[in-house]
Amino acid sequence: MAVYTPNFPGFGSVMEEAWTKVHSDGEAKGEARGEAKAVLRVLRTRGVEVSESVEERVMACVDLEVLETWLDRSLTVENAEDLFGEE
Template identity: 40%
Template sequence: MAVVGSYFPGRGTLVEETFLKGKAEGEVHSRVQGVLRVLEKRGITTPPETRARITDCTDLGTLDRWFDRAFTVSTTDELFAVEESDR
């Protein structure tokens, strides 16, 4: 039976760790840009402190939640509101 898995030359090395770190940073950057773009296209003002909070976030789950909310909120304060389902 053949084992199917990913193969990365130099697995377990600094090269792989650097690659994976870059990949994760790219995913975070993409989600941050998505949240900001949706807010911008919807005409929702994004003050500097709000923009900083979004761009400084590195948690993909939080960014996904903000992205989903960005489609329905009226203000950026609503973007960060804690809902019962988030607890």
């Protein structure tokens, strides 16, 4: 099976930049979604109850730095709302 490899005529062309942006944005969103799922999984595995509002907030976040902070906190918090700290 052949694999499509885009061949753009000029380095840095508008088409190349658009294609790269779409694919990198998709990868970033996928990474954020995976990180958000990890936060929720850690909480649930530890027996911490996760409300619908907490789940929605975590899953809506696309900032990887914030999600990494929440993942670290998910290891020790006693209730899910404490993930968000002083935000």
